[in-house]
Amino acid sequence: SMEVENQDYALNDYSVGVDLGIKTLATVSCNGEKLVFPNINKTSKVKSIKKQLKKVQRKFSKRKKGSANKRKVYDRMRALYYKLSNIRKDHTHKTTRKVVDLLPSRIVIEDLNVSGMMKNRHLSKVISEQAFYEFRRQLEYKCSARGIELVIADRFFPSSKRCSCCGTILKTLTLKDRVFNCPSCGLSLDRDFNAALNLESYTGK
Secondary structure, eight states: OOOOTTOOOOOEEEEEEEEEOSSEEEEEEETTEEEEEEOGGGSHHHHHHHHHHHHHHHHHHHSOTTOHHHHHHHHHHHHHHHHHHHHHHHHHHHHHHHHHTTOEEEEEEEOOOHHHHHTSHHHHHHHHHHTHHHHHHHHHHHHHHHTOEEEEEOTTOOTTTBOTTTOOBOTTOOTTOOEEEOTTTOOEEEHHHHHHHHHHTOOOO
């Protein structure tokens, strides 16, 4: 269902920062409040479909080429892929809708260098499963339907490595670090929420 254009939405004068992640789909900071949207791929529903898919894939590779049986297994495989893709898309729709329904005057997300990340073997699978591109695409048209400004932060903006309290850059932060500990002011905060706070107050510098 496409969103109705030009409805009059009364927007709030705050920004929302959206940090897309691997552990969770999105960590959002709205007026300093933390909202977390789960990674759908970690749910039992998706895990069980992925398990079925693995079985079917194994069957498929064992079936004789051109046999009616192989065709049947192929159809089953496609049906499972389709089901998975729909569950993920639906989850992205629900999440992006909840974000735009906060009705902020602007939403800031990072410019995920997805093609760069896709070159990283470990990240590429996760990123394609999390459908970051799709997330951004949906945000774009939902924001425009509500008159919300969507800001894409500069690719080199250190949203994760910067302290949202005092601005110190923590160069040693790695992907494994789930908590941001600032050596300067002592702030200790969930890493993704720290990033979302930085995006919320992003000014382009």
